[in-house]
Amino acid sequence: MGTATPVDDETGLIAQLRAGDESAYEQVVRTYGGRLLAVTRRILDSEEDARDVVQDAFLNAFRNVDRFEGNSKLSTWLHRIAVNAALMKLRTRKRKPEQSIETLLPFFLDDGHHEERFRSWEEPVDIAMERAETRQLVRAKIDELPESYRTVLVLRDIEGLDTEETAKMLGLTANAAKIRLHRARQALRTLLAPHLAGPASAKAGETPGGKLS
Amino acid sequence: MRCRELAEFLMDYVSGELPAENREHFELHLTRCRNCREYLVQYEGCVKAGRMACDEQSDELPVDVPEDLVKAVLAARKLDPSS
Ligand SMILES: [Zn+2]
Numbered sequence: 335m336g337t338a339t340p341v342d343d344e345t346g347l348i349a350q351l352r353a354g355d356e357s358a359y360e361q362v363v364r365t366y367g368g369r370l371l372a373v374t375r376r377i378l379d380s381e382e383d384a385r386d387v388v389q390d391a392f393l394n395a396f397r398n399v400d401r402f403e404g405n406s407k408l409s410t411w412l413h414r415i416a417v418n419a420a421l422m423k424l425r426t427r428k429r430k431p432e433q434s435i436e437t438l439l440p441f442f443l444d445d446g447h448h449e450e451r452f453r454s455w456e457e458p459v460d461i462a463m464e465r466a467e468t469r470q471l472v473r474a475k476i477d478e479l480p481e482s483y484r485t486v487l488v489l490r491d492i493e494g495l496d497t498e499e500t501a502k503m504l505g506l507t508a509n510a511a512k513i514r515l516h517r518a519r520q521a522l523r524t525l526l527a528p529h530l531a532g533p534a535s536a537k538a539g540e541t542p543g544g545k546l547s
Numbered sequence: 548m549r550c551r552e553l554a555e556f557l558m559d560y561v562s563g564e565l566p567a568e569n570r571e572h573f574e575l576h577l578t579r580c581r582n583c584r585e586y587l588v589q590y591e592g593c594v595k596a597g598r599m600a601c602d603e604q605s606d607e608l609p610v611d612v613p614e615d616l617v618k619a620v621l622a623a624r625k626l627d628p629s630s
Contacts, residue, residue: 359624360617360621363621367620368612370612371613376601393624393627396627442550447549447551448550448554452585452586454585458592459595459599460595463596469599472599473601476600488601492598516557519593523593526596527589
């Protein structure tokens with residue numbers, strides 16, 4: 335049982351876990367560990383912390399497997415435990431001084447206009463995101479966001495939590511969570527735009543496909 | 548409404564939470580300002596891109612867990628008195 339394989343019989347696996355079957359623990363770690371690591375890496379920027387958190391999450395899950403209710407999937411349950419463990423880690427570890435987000439927000443002239451003239455992206459985002467390299471780029475840029483903004487963006491836009499849940503998990507007011515999400519999205523746009531914009535010299539109307547109007 | 552205010556209201560507009568009166572001003576500005584239309588498209592694009600890039604089903608996310616992590620978890624579990 336060396337590699338990650340989809341679990342056909344979750345109920346059987348859970349029964350084995352509850353019975354303390356050693357091979358079941360291993361199967362769970364091999365099956366879900368990689369995905370959980372991807373999740374904790376997104377929240378924490380230290381590889382060591384991300385791994386520690388995955389380990390904590392599994393131990394926590396194994397301890398509480400009796401409380402697992404069959405109405406959600408095992409993967410969903412583990413995912414939630416890992417997210418919670420990652421947030422706990424964020425809260426307890428020493429805050430690193432954080433890069434300011436100001437330089438990644440739009441600048442305005444005195445008359446209230448944007449300072450920048452935004453260049454259209456080369457193709458619609460759905461098309462661009464079909465390429466693995468673009469997806470990789472987006473993940474890398476999310477990782478570049480200052481931590482307190484990245485976590486809000488991850489919880490809201492990627493994990494799909496609502497404002498209230500996000501605020502609660504991070505110990506923020508709902509309003510603060512909203513402001514941070516907005517800034518995080520704007521900052522992500524600033525980071526992505528140079529990579530997604532069409533060529534500066536493109537003659538109007540000549541770029542094939544993907545006109546964003 | 549100027550570009551500066553429009554940028555401020557963007558999130559509420561996108562989520563449909565902008566009050567009707569502000570929405571009117573917002574949309575009026577959009578019809579007149581190409582730059583803000585482009586900004587809106589890119590803002591929404593980023594939300595979508597983030598979601599799509601981190602989709603758990605997407606092929607390139609690691610499915611295999613590092614071997615040393617597997618070993619560490621299983622070893623820690625054996626030592627865990629409460630499991
Ligand atoms: Zn404008």
